[in-house]
Amino acid sequence: MMAVTWKMSWRSSHSCSFPCNVKDPLEPQRIRNFRIDHLRSKNACKVLDKIAQRINLSVSELGIAHIATGSEKGIINDTDFGEISGTIYDACQEQGVNAMPGLLYWEGNLIDKKYITGQLSYYSREGNLGVGKICHALLIKTGICGDTIVGTALVNMYAKCGEIHSAMMVFNGMHSVDVASYNCLISGFLGNGMFDEALGFFAEMGVREIRPNHYTYSIMISGCGSVLAIDEGIQLHAHAVKLQYVLNGVVANSLLTLYCKFGMMEDAHSLFQSLPEKNIVSWTAIISGLYQQRAFEKALLQFYLMRQNGLEPNEHTLTIALSCCGGVKQFDNGYALHAQLVKNGMDSGVFVGTAIIDMYTELGQMDNAGKQLQGMGTIASVVSWNALIAGFVHNDKIEEALDSFHKMLVENVPSNEYSFSIILKACSSLPSLSTSKQIHCWVVKANFERNLHIASSLIEAYAKCGNLHDAENVFYQISMPDIVSWNCLVKAYSQHGYFRKALSLFRKMVVEGIKPSSSTFLAVLSSCSHCGIVQEGKELFESMLMNYNIIPEDTHYSCMVDLFSRSGQLEDALDFIKRLPIKPTASIWRPLLAGCRCHSNVQLGEYVAKRILELESHDASVYVTMSNMYFEVGRLADVVKQRELMTLKEVKKEPGYSWMEVKSKTYKFFSGDKTHPQTPEIYDLLEKLMIDFKDTNHDSSNMSAPHTQPGQNHDRKLLYHSEKLAVCFGLLNLPAGTPIRVYKNIRVCSDCHETMKHISKLSKRDVILRDNYRFHHFKQGGCSCGDFW
Numbered sequence: 001m002m003a004v005t006w007k008m009s010w011r012s013s014h015s016c017s018f019p020c021n022v023k024d025p026l027e028p029q030r031i032r033n034f035r036i037d038h039l040r041s042k043n044a045c046k047v048l049d050k051i052a053q054r055i056n057l058s059v060s061e062l063g064i065a066h067i068a069t070g071s072e073k074g075i076i077n078d079t080d081f082g083e084i085s086g087t088i089y090d091a092c093q094e095q096g097v098n099a100m101p102g103l104l105y106w107e108g109n110l111i112d113k114k115y116i117t118g119q120l121s122y123y124s125r126e127g128n129l130g131v132g133k134i135c136h137a138l139l140i141k142t143g144i145c146g147d148t149i150v151g152t153a154l155v156n157m158y159a160k161c162g163e164i165h166s167a168m169m170v171f172n173g174m175h176s177v178d179v180a181s182y183n184c185l186i187s188g189f190l191g192n193g194m195f196d197e198a199l200g201f202f203a204e205m206g207v208r209e210i211r212p213n214h215y216t217y218s219i220m221i222s223g224c225g226s227v228l229a230i231d232e233g234i235q236l237h238a239h240a241v242k243l244q245y246v247l248n249g250v251v252a253n254s255l256l257t258l259y260c261k262f263g264m265m266e267d268a269h270s271l272f273q274s275l276p277e278k279n280i281v282s283w284t285a286i287i288s289g290l291y292q293q294r295a296f297e298k299a300l301l302q303f304y305l306m307r308q309n310g311l312e313p314n315e316h317t318l319t320i321a322l323s324c325c326g327g328v329k330q331f332d333n334g335y336a337l338h339a340q341l342v343k344n345g346m347d348s349g350v351f352v353g354t355a356i357i358d359m360y361t362e363l364g365q366m367d368n369a370g371k372q373l374q375g376m377g378t379i380a381s382v383v384s385w386n387a388l389i390a391g392f393v394h395n396d397k398i399e400e401a402l403d404s405f406h407k408m409l410v411e412n413v414p415s416n417e418y419s420f421s422i423i424l425k426a427c428s429s430l431p432s433l434s435t436s437k438q439i440h441c442w443v444v445k446a447n448f449e450r451n452l453h454i455a456s457s458l459i460e461a462y463a464k465c466g467n468l469h470d471a472e473n474v475f476y477q478i479s480m481p482d483i484v485s486w487n488c489l490v491k492a493y494s495q496h497g498y499f500r501k502a503l504s505l506f507r508k509m510v511v512e513g514i515k516p517s518s519s520t521f522l523a524v525l526s527s528c529s530h531c532g533i534v535q536e537g538k539e540l541f542e543s544m545l546m547n548y549n550i551i552p553e554d555t556h557y558s559c560m561v562d563l564f565s566r567s568g569q570l571e572d573a574l575d576f577i578k579r580l581p582i583k584p585t586a587s588i589w590r591p592l593l594a595g596c597r598c599h600s601n602v603q604l605g606e607y608v609a610k611r612i613l614e615l616e617s618h619d620a621s622v623y624v625t626m627s628n629m630y631f632e633v634g635r636l637a638d639v640v641k642q643r644e645l646m647t648l649k650e651v652k653k654e655p656g657y658s659w660m661e662v663k664s665k666t667y668k669f670f671s672g673d674k675t676h677p678q679t680p681e682i683y684d685l686l687e688k689l690m691i692d693f694k695d696t697n698h699d700s701s702n703m704s705a706p707h708t709q710p711g712q713n714h715d716r717k718l719l720y721h722s723e724k725l726a727v728c729f730g731l732l733n734l735p736a737g738t739p740i741r742v743y744k745n746i747r748v749c750s751d752c753h754e755t756m757k758h759i760s761k762l763s764k765r766d767v768i769l770r771d772n773y774r775f776h777h778f779k780q781g782g783c784s785c786g787d788f789w
Contacts, residue, residue, distance in 0.1 A: 117153040124160040132157045146175040152184055159188020179205070179213050186216065190223040198223055199232065212239075214248040221254040225261050233258045247274070253281045260289020278309070284317045291320050296327035318346065319355035326362025334359050348376055354384045361391025366400070382408075382416050390422045393429065401426040402435065415442070417451055424457035431743060431770075433465040434664045449477075456484045463492035466741040466768040466775060483517050491523040496775040497784030499531035518550050525559040529566055530774065532788055537563045558588050565595025566788070570604055586615040593622065597629045605629055620646070620653045658722035658744045662733050669725040676725075678732060683720075685728045690719060693758045718751045727759055727767060739766040747771050757781050 116139070123132035136154060139145050145154065151174035158167035167188050171181060182205050189198035202220055205212055212220075217240045224233035237255055240246045246255070252275055259268035272278070272286045283306040290299035303321045306313065313321065318341070325334035338356055341347040347356060353376045360369035373380055373388050385408045392401035405423045408415065420443050427436040440458060448454050455478050462471035475481060475489045486509045493502035506524045510516065521544050528537030541560055544550040557580060564573035573592045577584050589612045596605030609622050623646045630638035646653065659668040669676065676682065723744050730740035748756075748771045760767045761781035769776045777784035 113147070113149050116150055120153040120157045124157040127161055129157070129161040129163065132161070145170065146173055148174060148176050148178055148181065152178070152181045155181060155188070156184040159184055159191065162192060164188050164192050164194065177210070179210055179216065182210060183213070183215055183219065187219050190219060190226070195223055195227045195229065212243070214245045214251050217243075217245050218250045218254045221251065221258055225254075225258045228262075230258070230262050230264075246271075247276060249275075249277065249279060249282070253279075253285055256282060256285035256289070260285055260292060263289075263293055265289055265293060265295075278311075280306075280311055280314055280317065283311060284314070284320070287317060287320050291324055291327070294327065296324040299324045300328070300333065315349065315351045318352050322352070322355040322359040323362075326359040329363060331363050331365065334363060347372075348379060350376070350379055350381050350384060353379065354381070354387050357384060357387040357391065361387065361394060364395055366391060366395055366397060380413070382413050382419060385413055386416075386418050386422060389419070389426075393422060393426050396429070398426045398429050409442075415446060417448060417453055420446075420448060420454045421457045424454070424461040427461045428464040430661075430666065431461070431465040432661055432664075432666065433462075433467055433741065434661060436461045436465050436467075437470075450479075452478065452482050452485060456482075456488045459485065459488040459492065463488070463495065464770075466496075466739075466743075466770060468492060468496050468498075481514075483514055483520070486514055487517065487519045487523060490520060491526075494523045494527040494530070494774075497530065497777060497786075499527035499533075502527040503536070516548060516550075518544075518553060518556070521550065522555050522559060525556060525563065529559055529563040530785065530788065532567050534563055534567050534569065554582075554585050554587055557582075557584075558591055561588055562591035562595075565592050566598070568595075568599050570595055570599060570601055574604070584611070586612045586619065589615075590621070593625055597625055597632075600629070600633060602629055602633055602635075618649065618651050620651050623651060624653055654746065656722055656744065656746045658726040658742050660726045660730055660740070660742045662730065667726070667729060669722045669729070671722050672720045673722065673725055676729070678729065681732055682725055682728045685731060686719070686724055689728070689759060689762065690755070692762065693755060718749070721749065721752050723748060723752050723769060724755055727756065727769075731759075731763060731765070737765070739768055741768045742770070744769065744771045747773055748776065753783065753787075757783055 116135070119135060120132060123129065123135070136145070139150065139154075144150055151170055154170045155167045155174075158164070158170060167185060171177065171185050174181065182201060186198045186201050189195070189201065198220065202212070202216070205216070217236060221233055221236050221240075224230065224236065233255075237246065240251050240255075245251045252271060255271055256268050259265070259271065268286060268289050272282060275282055283302065287299050287302045287306070290296075290302060300321060303313070303317070303324070306317070321337060322334065325337055338347065338359075341352060341356070346352055353372060356372045357369045360366070360372065369388055369391050373384055376384060385404065389401050389404045389408070392398070392404060401423065405415075405419070405426075408419070420439065423439055424436065427439060436458075439461075443449055443454055443458070455474055458474045459471045462468070462474065471489065471492050475485060478485055486505070490502050490505050490509070493499070493505060503524060506516070506520065509520070521540065524540055525537055528534070528540065537560070541552070541556065544552055544556070557577075560576055561573045564570070564576060570592065573595060577588060577592065580588070589608055593605055593608045593612065596602070596608060605626065609626050612619055612622050623642050627639050627642040630636070630642065645651075655670060657668055657670045659666055661667075667676070673679075674683075723742055726742045727740055730742065734740060748769060753776065756767050756769055756776065756778045758781065759765070760778035764780075767776075767778040769778065774785070
């Protein structure tokens with residue numbers, strides 16, 4: 001028996017039963033007084049046997065018990081059936097349909113199929129499946145559900161409402177089907193992510209000798225694009241050529257979109273040029289394809305050609321053109337296009353307006369981006385606000401990003417998943433632990449704490465703020481972590497110096513069936529590098545391609561060079577670089593230069609420095625590293641020479657600075673800084689600590705100093721490094737027992753590293769220092785890095 005059994009059935013026990021898929025068991029109580037002027041029934045609704053799990057409701061609750069009392073075996077006369085069916089009317093009204101008159105003609109006349117298909121189309125558009133099922137139930141009684149036109153409308157309704165199984169049941173029960181019937185079912189499969197089933201029914205059309213039309217090819221080709229089935233798409237293109245559909249606008253546009261999506265721009269351009277008539281969809285497809293391939297200038301050229309051909313862009317085309325202006329970094333083009341949009345009154349719509357914000361953020365014009373958002377007024381959506389906030393983060397204007405997020409909340413713009421992800425990234429950049437905790441509270445208040453994307457952002461934010469404990473808590477509260485969540489915690493352990501934990505978590509992830517990604521291997525290779533386990537690092541690197549088919553990138557090669565270099569295997573590192581399948585980049589050479597300095601191999605260091613400067617002639621870190629290396633081996637003349645080279649080539653060294661957060665306010669310190677109001681107290685405390693430090697026979701004469709010149713007081717220079725000033729400021733202003741978190745923009749020197757160990761022991765405070773490489777957790781005179789960093 002067919003599964004489409006949405007009839008009401010009547011039992012002698014005076015109860016009305018509905019199939020179990022009716023969502024609201026009390027819905028029948030609201031069904032009353034259907035206008036049934038044109039409805040006659042010579043047969044009553046009969047009991048449908050073999051219907052599993054019915055929902056029963058006493059007819060007395062429906063107010064129609066007097067009808068059931070006189071019935072026998074569910075047989076009801078015409079008048080009574082009219083009253084019963086009439087109860088459906090209110091349900092239709094409650095679901096958004098004012099009336100359903102004229103479903104059937106007077107007895108003996110044909111059904112008005114056009115009206116019925118129109119009604120069913122309305123239900124499918126509105127997603128009003130409940131009323132659609134009621135209509136279907138009445139149609140079943142008439143016996144015309146097998147009619148091709150009516151059946152196709154029912155297939156379309158169920159398919160668009162997501163009940164693809166019901167759509168198939170109706171399809172299989174039709175007396176005859178045509179191309180429209182197949183199109184509706186195939187479209188339903190594609191809309192519900194069932195590409196293989198759609199392809200199967202498309203093939204069946206050929207078996208049944210039903211010729212596909214242009215719409216069939218259009219939806220199938222679009223489906224190929226959705227599931228990245230390019231081979232099937234090319235075959236469909238060949239079929240369309242054979243049936244002479246390829247120049248049909250709808251089919252051609254689908255093919256254009258498909259080829260552009262796969263970066264097959266030559267094929268797309270050839271097809272585009274062959275079109276006798278190019279409409280806005282065709283132009284937009286080719287412009288979008290060029291944009292996706294980052295061919296911004298070519299995309300803009302097509303945009304201007306389109307306008308020369310007399311076609312005005314739609315919102316989608318405009319957003320792409322604006323994005324291209326941002327991509328080419330040409331302010332004049334972007335500003336001119338914006339001016340034209342203002343002139344035509346097209347700049348304040350939410351889509352185009354947001355695209356203008358995106359364009360200005362790409363151009364670094366944050367003032368203009370802010371003015372655009374302000375000009376949009378109440379039309380600005382959360383997407384518009386997100387674009388502005390993301391722009392501030394992208395342009396390293398973190399405070400402005402936080403201010404904008406706060407304004408968005410004040411103006412009651414509902415934040416979404418992306419809003420929180422952006423602002424948490426801002427917290428990571430500062431980094432600000434107090435702000436991260438505030439954002440976490442807002443996440444909970446907005447019921448986003450179970451969102452995997454936001455949870456991963458929270459893990460990263462807490463980890464970068466030096467709070468590994470809260471990062472772990474967020475991770476272990478996730479019921480089913482995805483690869484991004486796992487990667488965030490593995491990376492956090494690695495950055496904080498807990499390398500064994502990182503490797504253990506990696507193994508646990510693999511055991512639980514999570515396939516590692518490129519980012520996973522980057523984190524674990526970094527862990528191997530920082531704790532000096534060369535053999536395990538080599539095995540993991542080899543397993544990337546052999547076991548997981550992951551092709552290493554520059555960053556992985558750099559990690560391997562770092563692994564060999566830190567362990568003193570400098571010749572192995574050099575041999576590894578020479579055997580790479582790619583041309584070594586500066587980022588691959590740099591770890592070897594650092595290893596040369598660490599192990600005092602000046603000759604190899606000079607060779608590596610030369611290789612880096614050939615690639616990036618203004619890399620200040622090379623000059624600084626070589627200067628420090630020369631200083632450490634006593635070649636002071638070469639130190640001066642490096643300084644002179646930097647001046648001659650106008651190479652500027654990034655000044656080192658540190659910062660920390662106290663009572664939600666960030667304080668920044670430079671080396672030898674005396675601008676802070678508490679400078680006397682800070683310097684006094686630091687000097688007392690250093691006196692005690694020297695009493696423990698600490699010798700700073702062999703410690704590294706960042707690019708000092710001969711003749712300077714070396715010890716004095718080291719004494720007032722920015723991280724030391726920041727830690728002393730923390731000791732003066734944070735409650736006893738509170739961990740001191742300090743962040744530095746460049747690598748911590750050996751002298752400061754030793755000093756932090758001493759301070760943690762003397763003050764009985766945990767000191768957490770993050771430099772541009774990793775975290776150091778100083779506790780009771782020791783460091784999490786084990787003095788290997």
